[in-house]
Amino acid sequence: MEKSVAVIGAGPVGLFTALLLAQRKIHVIVIEAGEGIDQSPRAVAYFPPVLEEFAKVGIIEDVIAAGEKNADGCDWRNADGDLLAGIDPPPNDSTFAVCLSQPELGEILRGKILETGFAEIIFNEAFQRLKQVDGSVVYWTKNKLNDHETERTCRYLVGADGGHSAVRKNLDINLEGxxxxxxxxxxxxxxxxxxxxxxxxxxxxxxxxxxxxxxxxxxxxxxxxxxxxxxxxxxxxxxxxxxxxxxxxxxxxxxxxxxxxxxxxxxxxxxxxxxx
Ligand SMILES: Cc1cc2nc3c(=O)[nH]c(=O)nc-3n(C[C@H](O)[C@H](O)[C@H](O)COP(=O)(O)OP(=O)(O)OC[C@H]3O[C@@H](n4cnc5c(N)ncnc54)[C@H](O)[C@@H]3O)c2cc1C
The missing domain is CATH 3.30.9.10 (D-Amino Acid Oxidase, subunit A, domain 2)
Known part of the structure; x- marks a missing residue:
């Protein structure tokens, strides 16, 4: 079936985008080059404005249950670990952050996306190139296990394939900075x-x-x-x-x-x- 939106990359940006779309009953296909959600050490903490967005899409309870609430401020230390300065939250402050590693957040998002029934996530499939035609996008992916190339069509394609984005390069967009x-x-x-x-x-x-x-x-x-x-x-x-x-x-x-x-x-x- 032709999906309305293709999201390239199952990092936090791709998965969150896919969840927002699928919850609005828009068909989404997520294409991820890796064999699963990336397990390498990356982000670790989510602060109040992000938690508000998590609440809107209904994952806040899962994030809190999987992670650890943190409301103890932060410290500055020297290279011997000695305390230099610290900030404690103001008294009666009800806000908090949640510490949870990025792969675990990815798994929560993956589960919620699939629950909608409007999304499919394909792993081991790397985006190769795209062509924009008549209000739609034709794009090609390569299966990393058997080198098989697949052509698909979507209404919109979202490049969420990270800093080295192949989608960005295909569109001749430079990485700023x-x-x-x-x-x-x-x-x-x-x-x-x-x-x-x-x-x-x-x-x-x-x-x-x-x-x-x-x-x-x-x-x-x-x-x-x-x-x-x-x-x-x-x-x-x-x-x-x-x-x-x-x-x-x-x-x-x-x-x-x-x-x-x-x-x-x-x-x-x-x-x-x-x-x-
Ligand atoms: C070592 C390290 C530590 C970090 N620590 C923190 C931290 O403490 N706090 C913080 O806020 N941020 C941290 N970050 C940054 C944070 O991880 C990134 O900002 C975040 O992962 C970006 O999300 P993204 O979805 O845009 O891209 P990514 O997470 O990079 O996801 C992109 C996905 O696209 C896939 N992909 C790539 N090319 C293709 C292709 N051609 N076809 C299909 N799929 C493709 C990749 O496999 C990947 O799964 C850290 C990053 C690293 C590397």
């Missing part, structure tokens, strides 16, 4: 009991070199450390090498209190740094 050539942003998920040491859910590490954030990413002892790593011209920014992993581990050990041999590292990810 500036990419740092020698900086890589590296994120690691880890488990450690930081609450016993009195750490808030959000901590900004202030240092000219070892800067970063240490934030709660969900329930229990789930945390995230994200930091910037300077690279030489010859080092690749498209993967995270052993030296970088070691550097990030060393930074984390320096920042965190207590017996850091207890830290359990779970997953690394990275991206190029861009300024817009």
């Amino acid at each position: 500036y990419t740092f050539e020698s900086f890589q942003f590296v994120a690691v998920n880890f488990r450690y009991d930081l609450r016993v040491s009195g750490w808030k859910a959000a901590n900004f590490i202030v240092d000219p070199v070892d800067w970063g954030i240490v934030v709660k990413r969900g329930r229990g002892t789930s945390w995230r450390f994200a930091t910037g790593v300077e690279k030489s011209a010859t080092q690749k920014l498209t993967s995270v090498d052993e030296a970088t992993i070691q550097l990030v581990k060393d930074r984390l050990r320096r920042i965190l209190p207590g017996d850091t041999s207890e830290i359990q590292k779970e997953m690394f990810s990275w991206l190029e740094m861009q300024r817009t």
